[in-house]
Amino acid sequence: MAVTREDVLKWIRAYAEVLAENMEYLTELDAQIGDADHGANMNRGFRTVLQKLPDNEDKDIGTIMKVVGMALLSKVGGAGGPLYSTIFIQAGKTIDGVLEFELEDWAKALEAATTGVINLGKASLGDKTMVDALIPAVEALKEASQQGLSLGEGLALSAKAAEDGMIATIPLVARKGRASYLGERSAGHQDPGATSTFMLLDTAAKVWANDC
Ligand SMILES: Nc1ncnc2c1ncn2[C@@H]1O[C@H](COP(=O)(O)OP(=O)(O)OP(=O)(O)O)[C@@H](O)[C@H]1O
Numbered sequence: 094m095a096v097t098r099e100d101v102l103k104w105i106r107a108y109a110e111v112l113a114e115n116m117e118y119l120t121e122l123d124a125q126i127g128d129a130d131h132g133a134n135m136n137r138g139f140r141t142v143l144q145k146l147p148d149n150e151d152k153d154i155g156t157i158m159k160v161v162g163m164a165l166l167s168k169v170g171g172a173g174g175p176l177y178s179t180i181f182i183q184a185g186k187t188i189d190g191v192l193e194f195e196l197e198d199w200a201k202a203l204e205a206a207t208t209g210v211i212n213l214g215k216a217s218l219g220d221k222t223m224v225d226a227l228i229p230a231v232e233a234l235k236e237a238s239q240q241g242l243s244l245g246e247g248l249a250l251s252a253k254a255a256e257d258g259m260i261a262t263i264p265l266v267a268r269k270g271r272a273s274y275l276g277e278r279s280a281g282h283q284d285p286g287a288t289s290t291f292m293l294l295d296t297a298a299k300v301w302a303n304d305c
């Protein structure tokens with residue numbers, strides 16, 4: 094059972110919709126500890142992604158992912174744009190030139206994406222960033238793949254791990270990005286980037302599970 098190119102396209106389109114629906118929610122989270130632009134940034138980025146997809150839907154999965162990453166880089170400034178761009182570009186490099194992939198490949202792709210985000214932003218687990226959703230999700234995917242679980246099971250476990258990581262950011266004091274300027278006052282608020290990252294992986298779990 095594999096994730097096909099059509100599944101990947103469905104996932105990207107579904108995530109764009111999730112972001113549009115949650116634009117105010119993500120902005121509210123960013124208003125608490127940042128500059129209230131995360132929802133608008135992500136929505137603007139994925140509007141551009143949607144415009145780029147029709148010309149690229151016949152390409153391989155890696156190329157499609159890289160197109161998404163480049164669109165985000167060109168349209169989303171600040172910290173979030175380059176970090177999200179890295180997720181797609183690194184994942185695309187890992188699963189390049191294929192028309193479908195398995196759970197094991199997705200585990201490797203998300204691991205490369207996470208390493209890319211860490212190399213760029215220098216955040217560690219517990220710094221109250223998107224890394225707090227990514228690392229547990231990668232661990233869950235690797236474990237599921239090693240245990241020979243199905244694609245659907247692995248994706249559901251990774252989405253749950255990302256959700257737990259997102260919730261775990263609430264009591265943390267931010268050590269990276271704009272939120273870190275608040276120091277102790279950043280505690281008690283959920284990190285917006287970890288929230289949008291959970292949504293990304295949750296959308297993958299929901300969309301891709303329908304086909305496996
Ligand atoms: N150094 C970093 N490493 C990983 N993630 C980061 C880093 N800095 C910020 N983030 C993530 O980016 C999110 C903010 O994204 P947003 O789109 O609001 O960009 P921004 O306003 O330019 O960023 P910031 O508020 O950090 O200056 C944060 O919630 C956090 O998850």
Ligand SMILES: [Mg+2]
Pocket residue numbers: 123127128129130131171271
């Ligand atoms: Mg912001």
